[in-house]
Amino acid sequence: MVDEALKLRREYRVPFWEAVLLIARRDSIEVDAVLEAANHHQPMEAFKNIDLVANSVTPETLDGLITSLESNQVLTFSSQITLIDGSTIHIPMLDFRIRPNPENLNLATMIVDHAGLSGHIFDSGNSYHFYGTSTVDGAAGLANFLGKFSLFAPFVDQRWIAHQLIEGACALRISRGKNFAEPPRQVRYVATPGSNRTALGS
Known part of the structure; x- marks a missing residue:
C-alpha cells in the first residue's frame, strides 16, 4: 500500500496520505489503523525550540x-x-x-x-x-x-x-x-x- 502510494505521489503528485487512505478504502486494508496514522500530528513543542x-x-x-x-x-x-x-x-x-x-x-x-x-x-x-x-x-x-x-x-x-x-x-x-x-x-x-x-x- 505504501509503495503504491509513493508511486502515485511520484508520478502524479497525489498527496501521500490521500493516496494511502484511498488505497486502504479500496482494498479494505485495516482502514481504522490507517485513519489513526493519518490523524497523527507532531507538535512543535516536541522539538527543540x-x-x-x-x-x-x-x-x-x-x-x-x-x-x-x-x-x-x-x-x-x-x-x-x-x-x-x-x-x-x-x-x-x-x-x-x-x-x-x-x-x-x-x-x-x-x-x-x-x-x-x-x-x-x-x-x-x-x-x-x-x-x-x-x-x-x-x-x-x-x-x-x-x-x-x-x-x-x-x-x-x-x-x-x-x-x-x-x-x-x-x-x-x-x-x-x-x-x-x-x-x-x-x-x-x-x-x-x-x-x-x-x-x-x-
Missing part, C-alpha cells in the same frame, strides 16, 4: 545554527513573533505542491499575487515555499490566511495547512534536510500585489 530576539536574527546567526546541526536534524523557521506586550503576530508562510520549473514558478507567483500579497518565493528542492513581507494578527489572522490559501489546493499543500492550523503557527525548513542536499533558495520576489492578477481557471 530556540527563541531569538528580532535584531539577532541575521544571516550569520542562522548560518551558525545550521552549521551546528547533526546529520539527522533540520532547522525550521516559525511564523510566530511575540511582541513586547505579549501579543503575537505571524509571518504569512506557504508550502506549495508543484514541482520547481519555470511554468510552476509563474503559477506560484500568480497565486501569491491573486491573494494580494508581497513576499519571497523559495525553491525548496521539491516545490516552492513562500514568506510574506507583511504580518497577520494572532491566531485568528493566521487561520484566516491559511483558510483562504487552502482554496488554492492542489497547488498548495492542504495537509501542511491542516497541521499549521492545528499547531497555531507555521513552520518551513530553512536548512538542508534528510532528502535535500541543499537548503531552500530564493528564486523570486513578488511585489505590487494585484498588478498582474489573473483569475485562475478563467
